[in-house]
Amino acid sequence: MSAPVLAVDALGVVFETDRGPAVTVDGVSFEVAAGExxxxxGESGxxxxxxxxxxxxxxxxxxxxxGSIKLQGEELVGRPDTEMRELRGKQVAMVFQDSLAALNPVVTVGDQLAEAVRVHHPGTRSSVLRGRAIELLELVGIPSPHTRVDRYPHGFSGGMRQRAVIAMAVANEPSLIIADEPTTALDVTVQAQILQVLRTVQDETGTAIMLITxxxxxxxxxxxxxLVMYAGGLVEQGSVEQAFYEPSHPYTRGLLASLPRTDRRSRDDRLFQIAxxxxxPTDLPPGCRFGPRCEFFEADPCSVTAPPAAEVGPGHLAACHFVDKVVASSLDAGERGTGD
Ligand SMILES: Nc1ncnc2c1ncn2[C@@H]1O[C@H](COP(=O)(O)OP(=O)(O)O)[C@@H](O)[C@H]1O
Ligand SMILES: [Mg+2]
Structure with missing residues (x-):
């Protein structure tokens, strides 16, 4: 496989707060490959x-x-703001939940797209920029892009605005797009459309996507x-199939059990809630952070040492002291399939 677009290694983020240091991200390591x-x-917070x-x-x-964050092999941690500004939009772009806040209300959507391109390609002729803006609107499925390009954001529906924000993000064909809760503010039908737009964008441009939700x-x-996050740490990572059909961390299992499902009923026909x-982040328990909520909890080792990430399958990691027990109990419960 080629070098990853993004390689995060032992990332830690601590906020200095009035109540002391808030350990918000701790020991997070993962990679994102091109086109992936x-x-x-994970829960809010x-x-x-x-x-x-x-x-x-x-x-x-x-x-x-x-820790370390490498984008296309280049270290980002410790980079000066001026260099990060140059990278943003060009190599890595972000789509936030709130599309209204991401767009300037007094500038037409077309001019904002043109500006996003011009910043990284100064000297581009305005007719070329306009053409590119229309092309981008078309890519994200905005109907009649030739006329919509001259509209202001308030003339767009919520879903159309989020499409425009995605168009801004892809304007310079970044190698990575980070979409943070891009559909949370939208109704279900529009949500599905926006996810489809992200997929189309990826098919057309080959960009890697980090989708936070x-x-x-x-x-x-x-x-x-x-990647499943809990209290600042990665508790499990794997393919979608591994995480959904062979969840190996008690937290992932709890999250899945609390999902309404149409394809199979939970063991006792009720939705499960993690207690x-x-x-x-200012008051993390010692040892495993999920310990106090975990059905597999045993004071030693769970309150003593943080569990390392154990490999439970190819590319499938779970950070639990009792991962073998968790996996075995999933099998017992017949949660892997419907009748075997
Ligand atoms: N600037 C900050 N100063 C102090 N604490 C912060 C700051 N930003 C975020 N936090 C805290 O970090 C934790 C994680 O926040 P966040 O990364 O936004 O979680 P998520 O996106 O998973 O909901 C929260 O407890 C939040 O209050
Ligand atoms: Mg968030």
Missing amino acids: TVGIV SGKSTTSLAVMGLLPRNARVT HDLGVVAGVADRV GQPPR
């Missing part, structure tokens, strides 16, 4: 956005970043691989 879509899932902002170099001043359903539909709350 990697989903990052688990550090997903902080991880993506670290990649973009957009963390606030009270953040301390450790609290919604496992979104990941199942579009991602190749999944308790995730810890605060």
